[in-house]
Amino acid sequence: MNKNDKPSFEEALEKLEAIVEKLGDQSISLEKSVELYEEGLSLSKICTETLESATLKIEQIDQAMNRDNKEES
Secondary structure (H helix, E strand, O other), X not given: OOOOOOOOHHHHHHHHHHHXXXXXXXXXXXXXXXXXXXXXXXXXXXXXXXXXXXHHHHHHHHHHHHHHHHHXX
16 A cells, blocks of 8 residues: 555554554564554544544534424424
């Protein structure tokens, strides 16, 4: 995957979980830990943005449904 390809939420979360597990391994080098941490931050940002977008979409759907229900009353 190149830098322009954004992983899906599920892919990012899976990779993030793997990174957390690797960071728990005390035998990895400091350099590798920093590299994994940086990748983890990037994946965390992707997950957060995806969740925020989904939350906004759900709120918009709820508002539209509430407007429709009020108009029918």
